[in-house]
Amino acid sequence: MECIICLTGGSEPLLENQTCSCKYKRHNNCWVDYVHSVTVVKCPMCRHDLSQPIPITRKANIPVVSTNPIHVQREVGESISYQQFVEIVRAATEVHEVQEQGHRRQREEQVENRKTKKACSILVVTAIVCVVVLIVFKLL
Numbered sequence: 001m002e003c004i005i006c007l008t009g010g011s012e013p014l015l016e017n018q019t020c021s022c023k024y025k026r027h028n029n030c031w032v033d034y035v036h037s038v039t040v041v042k043c044p045m046c047r048h049d050l051s052q053p054i055p056i057t058r059k060a061n062i063p064v065v066s067t068n069p070i071h072v073q074r075e076v077g078e079s080i081s082y083q084q085f086v087e088i089v090r091a092a093t094e095v096h097e098v099q100e101q102g103h104r105r106q107r108e109e110q111v112e113n114r115k116t117k118k119a120c121s122i123l124v125v126t127a128i129v130c131v132v133v134l135i136v137f138k139l140l
Contacts, residue, residue, distance in 0.1 A: 004044050005030035019082075020048045032093060035086050051082045 002009050004017075004024040014025035022045040035041055041050045 001025050003027045003030050005034050017043075019043065019050050020046065022046050022048075032089055035089065041082055041086070 001014060003014060003026050005026055010027055012027045012029060015028055015031075017024050017026065020043045022043055024045055026044075034044070042048060043050060
């Protein structure tokens with residue numbers, strides 16, 4: 001089976017649709033891109049308006065948008081509007097991107113530290129070789 005949005009299987013796992021009664025699968029990243037690219041979110045198959053409240057089918061920790069850092073727990077059967085859902089996804093995506101930037105920065109710093117240590121090691125070895133050469137020439 002392939003993603004309803006990008007029409008490929010891809011390496012990312014396919015998730016089952018839970019926004020309406022249509023039976024299709026999609027990649028999470030494709031869905032997020034789709035939601036961000038349209039003004040009115042509609043089902044890609046039946047074109048049903050998804051801005052109406054949708055039920056949450058399982059208990060989940062869902063972060064509130066960044067203006068309120070408190071995390072809430074939504075209960076089974078509780079409805080949220082699709083706009084709330086989109087804001088939650090956006091907030092979670094922003095948090096993930098910030099964390100990724102931090103990890104990327106740490107990796108870059110580690111690479112720079114290794115390069116610096118390697119350069120220092122080369123300088124030390126070069127200095128030792130120079131000292132040995134001077135000693136040898138003095139003995140001759």
